[in-house]
Amino acid sequence: MVALENTDTAGMTAGMTIDVQAVSHSFELHGAPLPVLDGVELRVEPGELVALLGPSGCGKSTLLRLIAGLEPPSHGRILADGRPIAGPDPSRVVVFQDPTLYPWRTVRDNAALGLEARGLLRSQGHRVDEALALVGLTGFEKAYPHQLSGGMAQRAALARALVNDPRLLVLDEPLGKLDSLTRLAMQSELVELWRRAGFTGLLVTHDIEEALFMATRVIVFSERPARIKADLPIDRPYPRHRGDPVLTELRHRILELLGLAETW
Amino acid sequence: MSVNDTAAALPAATGGALPNGAPIPSALPLRFSAAALLWFAASGMTALWPDAPDAQEWERTGEFASLLLVAAGLLALAAPLSAILRPAPRGWLAATTAGLSASVPWLIALALGVIGWEILTAKLNLLPRPFFVPPQALLEVYLDDWPRLLDCFAASLRLLVTGYAVGSALGVVAGVAIGWSRAVGYWVHPVLRLIGPLPATAWLPIAFFAFPTSWSASVFLIALASGVPVTILTWSGVAGVNSAYYDIARTLGASQRFLVLKVAVPAAMPHVFVGLFMGLGASFAVLVVAEMLGVKSGVGWYLQWAQGWAAYGNMYAALLVMALVCSGLVTLLFHVRDHLLAWQKGMLKW
Structure with missing residues (x-):
């Protein structure tokens, strides 16, 4: 597995194993249950960077909230290093789409x-x-959030997560609201960070290219309620190149899985 | 604070910083001279025009004229000073002159107001007495009755600060508790809804009967008047905190205590200050009423006493100081807010 190479370059933090076992989850909406996750089975090995890809609103973010321990799942269980998750813990840190500084x-x-x-x-x-x-924010320690650009704010949020030396970093569309240039730059930076620190990463995104550029594995989800449609290992070395024909081929397959092949 | 410096250094900083020293207009010496001239006129008119023969002679007319003369002299001094400083507006003297220059229209209007006031009262005796007094009558009060006035203001401030401090502190605690705990909200919310809109002065008869001293009763009333808006606004502030702030803190290992003290309270601060501002206004009203009806000292009592003796000069004198003190307290509150909430942008300036 590609990710295992990381352990010897960094090694200060050992990544966490996450085991999602038959998890289903539903919300209460106007008195009726709204199922969002349906029998999700997923095992993430230490040091992997797994991208969760799927249509908007399919329940990927909900899965992250469950893994972060912010809510308990309605059915099934989630293990972190073999122990059931009972609540939030600083070893599992989330970076949300909004920096929420x-x-x-x-x-x-x-x-x-x-x-x-x-x-x-x-x-x-x-x-x-x-x-x-x-994260490149030296010199901005005394600035207030309203003085920062979107990219800088997200870097600050990333720093807030990394300070805790997390063993699992959960990224919920962290680059979703950034302009496209900042976004491309930060994709590389995130990969660099992950390779150096050796934590396990979970990345929710709608951006297929982002998933392929960054992740060791891409999980494709169905429409809500989310089930896993495909589990694709991306066995390409880092740093990756956006024009890599293997990635292009994978991109085509993912579009097919999402029912968007005709746009190819 | 170096917030502005930081903002200027950041590429993402919004809003262009205004240059601090606004340029001094070239016609300024002329305008200062005009203002000075009017103040000289007010002084001369007060001193030289004899008071209306059918009324009493006002004391302290000479002192008042001298006071006007001093003001006129200072303004006359500012005229050449502004001309000298104009090419290089730097230093505190230039800053003071620049600040003063903005108030030139007001200085002119004030001089005209004093002249008109003087003519209508002391000089021509056109307004009914004893309800209207000339400005020197106020000066007379400040010069002759200042010990009692000072005493009254000290007593009032002691009462106000005690009541307001108790009310605000309890208000913040209650607001956070209602916003945070469902159980507290269940029990306190209906009570607050019932009692909150009741003006605190409505409790006056009960308070004076239930409390051992009229002083403690007044503290209670002021605390009630300031505490209710602080409670409601703090509560709404805590209830409106972005729930993602809590998620962030929880995933980073925050305890309940941390969530309340380091997340909910600071996030609610802008609301809390609105409540503190409203509470301060309410406490002024209750203070005066309580002192008029029960407490045997303080400004409210002084106003009542002055009216009883038809000493309208004393009343105006006290009202003027009171306006200055109340405005000063509000300014102080806004300064504290500006200091604590320096992180907000686009704040209202008082």
Whole structure:
């Protein structure tokens, strides 16, 4: 497996194993249950970067919320390193589509949130500056979120996640609201970060090219309620090239799976 | 604060920063001179025109004229100063002059107002007495009755600050509790809905009867008047916090305590300050009423006392100081807010 190469380059954080076992989930909508996930089975090995791809509103983000521990699944169970997930934990950190930085905190104080919440700020404060340097925000520590561009805000949100040295980084369309140039640049940066740090990554996206460019595996979901339609390993070395014919071939297959082959 | 510096340094910063020192217009020395001339006129008219013969002679007329003369002199000094400083507007003196230049129209209007006031009252005695007094009567109060006035304002401030502090503190705690806990909301919300709209002064008869002293009763009334808006606004602030803020903190390992103190409260702060502002206004009203009806000191009592003796000069004098003090307190609150909420953009300036 490609991802295993990462462990010797970084190795400070061991990735987490995630085991989604027969998970179904539904919401209450106007008194009637609305099924969003239907019998999802998924195992993610340590150090993998798995992209979850599917139509808009199919339930991918819900799956991430369940894995993050923000909600319990209606049926089935999810194991993190073999233990059932009971609630949120700083070893599993989420980066949402909106950076949701706290507007009353400076960039540095936002990034320090996790350490502060766990009372580690005094002993490990240096990690905040390291994380900000890692995402290229050195010099912006004292800026407030409203002074940042969309890309910078998302970098700050990424720093806030990385400070906690997560073993699983959950990315919920993290680049979805960025302009296309910033987006391409940040795809490469994210891959770099993941390869260096060695965490397990889960990436929700609608962007097929993004999934193929970044992930070791692409999971294709159906319309809501989401079921897994295909599980495609992307066995290509990093750094990847967007023009790679193998990726182009895979892209065609995914479009077919999503019922969009006629646009090819 | 270096927020503006940071903003200017950031590529993404929005809004062009205004240059701090606005250019001083060239006609400024002339306008200062016009204002100074009017103040000289007011001073001379007050001193030289004898008071109406059919009325009493007002004391302190000379002192008032001198005061006007000093104001006129300072303005006359500002005229050449602004001409000298115009090429290079720098330093505090230039900043003061620039600030003053913006108020030249007001300075002119004030001088005209004083002249008109003086003529209508002391000089021609056209307005019914004792309800209307000339400006020197106010000066007389400040010069002769200042110990009592000072005493009253000190008493009022003590009462106001105590009541307002108690009310705001309880209001913030109650608001956060209602917004956070379903159980507290269940019990407190209906009570708040019933009692909140009732004006605090309606409790006055009960309060004076139920509390051991009229002072503690007044503290209660002021706390009630300021506490209700603070509670409601804090609650709405906490209830309106973006739920994603909590998700973020929870995934990073935050405790309930952290969620309340470090997420809900700061996120609700803009609302809390609206409540504090409304509460401050309400507390002024209750303070004066409480002092007029029960407490034996304070500005409310002073106003009542002055009216009882038909000492309208004292009343106007007290009202003027009161306006300045109330406005000062609101300004202070806004300064605190600006300091604490420096992260917000586009804030209302008081």
